Amino acid sequence: MSLRNLSNLGRTLWFRLALWYSAIFAASVFATFFAFYHTIISVVEDREDSDLLSEAKEFSNILASKGVAEVKAAMDIEAESEGVDKIFFRLADLEGQEIASTNMSSWADLGLGKSALKKLAKGDKNIFETIALPGRGYSVRILNTLIGAGVVLQIGLSLEDHERFVAVFKHIFSITMAAMVIIAALVGGGIARWALFGIEKVTATAQEISRGSFDQRVNVKAKVVEIERLARAFNAMLDRIDTLVGGMRDVTDNIAHDLKTPITRIRSSAEMILIGADHPKESISLAMTTLEECDRLLQMVNTILDISEAETGIMKLKRTGLDVSDVMEQVADVYQYVAEDKGIVIHRQYPKGLHVSADQTRLSQAVANLLDNAVKYTPEGNHIYLDAFRNNKEIGITVKDTGRGIPPEDLPRIWDRLYRGDQSRSEKGLGLGLSLVKAVITAHKGRIEVSSEPGKGSTFIMYLPASDMAGIA
Known part of the structure; x- marks a missing residue:
């Protein structure tokens, strides 16, 4: 394995998790063995000290009952029994003068400690x-x-067996510790691999998508809750992207279709001007037609840009405290004359004092688009109702008409860009008005609802967060 691969391995989450697991496990095992080791050593030492005290008590009893000679004989017997190189006994006075001792050939360099005698x-x-x-x-x-009285007993016990036991224990501990670390590394790696299996699935799916397989999705039936949540969120993101890509594809197709007609008209008008018309009036008419079509194209492009900015969250809103009745009044005044020409009555039913924090231009644009559709699709002699109301923490703005209504099959698609139902194709329009309304209201953290019944009319309700202040938002 190259150094580069080793470096990349060290940066992987799998390796780090396995390393942490191994380190924590090894530290835990080491702490357990360390505590066990000290407990065992302490028990062994206490037992050895207890045995020495028992020996001393026996010799004390012999001295008290039978004298020093019997103590000397008992010491020799005990030393020979245990081994003169394993244990020794010595009697002395408090001045350090030796009274009696066992075979000291293996302990020649060991004398009575002055500090012990003083104590x-x-x-x-x-x-x-x-x-x-x-x-x-x-x-x-x-x-x-x-x-x-004045008789000191010194007992010396070789710790050979004790230290051999400790050495064996340390050797076993070292081997066991090494084996446990290796096992911990393997188990930690397995656990880390198992825990990250779902992430690898997400990564593999992302790589497949980057190669062009846009229909790929991650299996959400993961064994870890967090991985399952990640998979669901990833799939939801992919669905959203797929929807946006599909929408972009539809918009591209619709723009290509809708631009074809005005561009053809502009081209034809330009050709006629170049060829030369028989009368100046015809040239002026052709020029006006060209300007109208150019204006229509510019309006379409600008509206699409506005919708895109609102949907992506980059639309700049100049929020101020507004009374929705003022906004609705201004829009109603603009359409009043158009409605009167068709014999349509606009009923204004909005009260004062309903405040929102909104961009006045954009909100007026949204209300105007709904009212424009209402006037456009309401037959002569009918009615349109403008209303506003408070709904808990929201302000509702209603535009209701008594026109032809929207077929049920068209309702889910009326918010799509450039979509126009069969009944609306006879009227002038870009098919962008309702898309812009929804985008603007959504940018204001609001929502919009629609209900419609063919032959009886449609009702649109825009909900915006209520504001208790009419000043700066």
Whole structure:
């Protein structure tokens, strides 16, 4: 494996999780063994000290009942039994003068400790020491204690067995620790791989999508809740992107279709002007037609740009505190004359004091588009109702007409860009008005609802967050 691959491995989440798991597990095992080791050592040492004290008590009883000679004989027997290189006994006075001892050939360099004698003289009962002797591979545990008036007993016990046990324990511990770390690494790697399996699925799906397989989705039946949530969120994002891409494709097709007619007219008008018309009036008419078609194209492009800005969240809104009745009044005044020409009555039913924080130009644009459609699709002699009301923390703006209505099959698509139902194709329009209304209201953190019944009319209700202040939002 190259250094680059090793470097990349060290940066992977799988490797880091496995490393952390192994480190934590190894630390836990080490702490457990360490505590166990010290407990065992402490128990063994306490047991050895207890055995030395028991030996001293027996010799104290012999001294009290039978004298020093019997103590000397008992010491020799005990030393020979245990091994003269394993244990020794020595009797002395508080001045350090030796009274009797067992075979000291294996302990020639070991004398009576002056500090221990001083402590005994001051009244201390039992003095324990652990001493490392030159030339011996093991330490010695020594007990200095008084077994009679002015009689000091020194017992020395080789810690060879004890230290061999400790060495074996350390060896076993080292091997076990190494094995546990390896096992922990393997188990940690397996757990990390299992936990990250869903993420690898998401990554693989993303790579497939980047290669052009846009219909790919992640299996959401993951064994880990967090991975399942990630998969669902990823799939939802893909669905949203797919919808947007489909919408862009439809918009492109619709723009190509809707631009074809005005561009053809402009071209024909330009050709006629170039060829030369028979009368100046015809040239003026052709020029006016060209201007109208250009204006229509510009309006279409600008409206599409407005919708895109609102849908992507980059539309700049100049929010101020508004009374919706003022906005509706201004829009109603503009369409009043158009409605009167068709014999349509606009009923104004909006009260004062309903405030919102909104961009006045954009809100007026949204109300105007709904009212324009109402006037356009309402037959002569009918009615249009403008209303406003409070609904908890929202302000509702209603535009209701008594026109031809919208067929049920068209309702889900009326918000699509450039979509025009069969009944609306006979009227002039771009098919962008309702798309712009929804985009503007959504940009204001609002919502819009519609209900319609063919032959009886349609009702549009825009909801905006209510504002208690009429000043700056």
